Amino acid sequence: MKIFFHIWWREVSAYFRTSMAYVTGFFFLAVAGFGFWNATARWAQAPSPGHFANGLFGSVWYWLAMLVVTPLLAMRLFAEENRTGTLETLLAAPVTETTIVLAKFASAFSLFLLLWAPTLAYGFLLRHCGAQYPAMPWGWVAAGYFGTALVGAFFLAIALFCSLWTRHQMAAAMAGLGALGILLALGFIPVHASGIWSCVAQAAAPTRHMQDFAAGIVDTRHLIWYVSATALVLFMTIRVLEARRLR
Amino acid sequence: MGEGHLAISVENLKRRFPGCDALGGVSFALPRGAIGALLGPNGSGKTTLLRVLAGVLAPTSGHAIVAGQDVTQQSLEARRRIGYLSETAPLYLEMRVGEYLTFRGGLYGLSGSHLAKRLRTVLELCQLGDVQRRVIGLLSRGFRQRVALAACFLHEPDVLLLDEPTGALDPAQAQACRNILRTRSPSQTVLFSTHSIRDAEQLAQHLLILNAGRVAAWSSPADLIQSMRAADPGSPVAHSPLEAAYLQLTAPPVMVRDPTTSGQPS
Known part of the structure; x- marks a missing residue:
């Protein structure tokens, strides 16, 4: 466990030693900020909790931020080690592949959560903005953040792979x-489309899951799907890394 | 001599890559505290052998025991007792020297006052005290090599596996590197690969010459020179008897044209 935190800390600090954390943070906050402004404008016109939460967690801006930020956070983790040869140093140390992969994943996930942290201020900002906005739908927003963490973990696992x-x-x-x-x-894929692939696609589509989260619904099926899918991709990453010794 | 005296024991080690046999049944044994030099032309399997012994690559077949641990069956325990320097001496260039060595120490379970003491020792051994707060990426190649070497010594490994430790160094830096290896703890065993006959002559008590993934010779430098002189007094032109022996052992097979065929070498 000590070695896990050791690698985790090196990876987290590496983000801040290079321009990566700052560039990614700037892009993320710019896009998230624009998404918030958009959601607030829509909410002011039609003040329902669904409008606000959907604007924050289901808008084009939200998905743009998720789509771009997660590969940016994960791209360095193994590619850079492959390029410089430092992965060989890690593989020659008494560290298991599981520890290496999980520590790297945890570092990217930590930074992902850190990027989202400033957006918590949005709610407090609105609360103190005056009477023109209705009461903040805190339950919906909390479920949205929870869903974002789940989707983010899955996206980061794929990008790490x-x-x-x-x-x-x-x-x-x-x-x-x-x-x-x-x-x-x-x-x-249209909801009314038929066939097994359409059903699978609908069940696996993050956009549909986030609609539920943004509506304040924490569905156990979604929770199980993201936890197990993330674990599966991380497991595959560990096995591929282990296979490096055999290649 | 029993197995307990051996720091490295390799038996019929094979490593196959797609399309080529990098190691075709290598066997040798290196006693504790000895320095062994690994010589051979490019592509002879030196780096592959060191990578297998360091636990970075799994062997296709055969056995390798390093510091009393099987590198396949007890890989983690073996790696704990090995200090491995790969050919390019890769480092995290954005880190400072002290931070990097602290990180490497942590990977081997060092912490607190023990780590601080070991840091002081290796910084002094590799003469890195003046640059310990410098960013690695801003250091010269020679200093980077010394940082990588210091990281190998940090956890007091029983066995040091060094892939061309003096490869890209200028003569003064190479001499400094040789001095570091000489001043190591007497219980530490070193196996290093090199293209420098001089390094092998100056440092090694045992020579392993590889050619096309097979052992061409395994003996002490003196024995090797004697046996080669006895076998073939008309050795190739070389700067030293050891170099002559090396050239003889690693010479490519002579291609003879058969005039009765269409000129294909036979």
Whole structure:
């Protein structure tokens, strides 16, 4: 466990040693801020809790931030180690592949949560803005944040997996972006479409899950889906890393 | 001599990559406290052998025991007792020297006052005291090599596996590196690969010459020179008897044209 935190801390501090954390943070807060402004404007016109939560957690701006930020956070984690050869140093140390993968994932997830933390101020900002806004739907917003954490963990696991296959950060980011783009596209399959693939697509589409979270619904099925899917992708990453010794 | 005296024991070690056999049944043993040099032309399997012994690569077949641990069956325990320097000496360039060494120490379970004491020792050993607060990426190649070497010594490993430790260093830096290896703890065993016959002559008590993934010779430098002189007095032109022996052992097979065929070498 001590070694896990050791690697985790190195990875987290590496974000801040380079421009990565600042560039990603700037992009994220710009997009999230615009999404908040948009949600607030819509909420002022039609003041229902659904309008506000959906504007925050289901808008195009929300998905743009999720789609771009998660590959940016994960792209460096293995690709850079592959490029510089430092992965060999880690593999020669008495550290299991599971510890390496989980520590790297935890570092990216920590930064993801850190990026979202300033957006908690949005609610307090509105509360003190005056009487023109109705009461903040805190339950809906809390469920939205919970869903965001689940979706973010899954997206980061996919992007981390992509990072393992290449020596180039940009290639890792593009692969992650492509994989997550396909996942998001599942949400655009019409609800009335029939067939097994349509059912699978609808069940796996993050956009549909976030509609529930943004409506204040924490569905156990969604929870199980994200926890198990994230665990599966991380497991695959560990196995691919283990297979490096055999290659 | 029993197995307990051996720091490295390798038996019929094979490593296959798609399309080539990098190691084709390597066997040798290195006693505790000894320095062994690994010589051979490019592509002879030196780096692959060191990577297998360091636990970075799994062998296709055969056995390797390093510091009393099987590198396949007891990989974690073996890796705890090994200090491995890979060919390119990779480092986290954005970190400071002291931070990097602290990180590396942590990977091997060092912490607190013990880590601080070991840090002082290796910084002094590798003469890095003046640059310990410098960012690694801003250091010269020679200093980076020393940082990588210091990281290998940090956890007091029983066995040091060094892939071309003096490879990209200027003569003064290479001499400093040789001095570091000489001043190591007498109980530490070193196996290093090199293209420098001089390094092998100056440092090693045992020579392992690889050619095309197979052991061409395994003996002390003196024995090797003697046996090669006895076998073939007309050795190739070389700067030293050891170099002559090396050139003989690693010479490519002579291609003879058969005039009765269409000129294909036979």
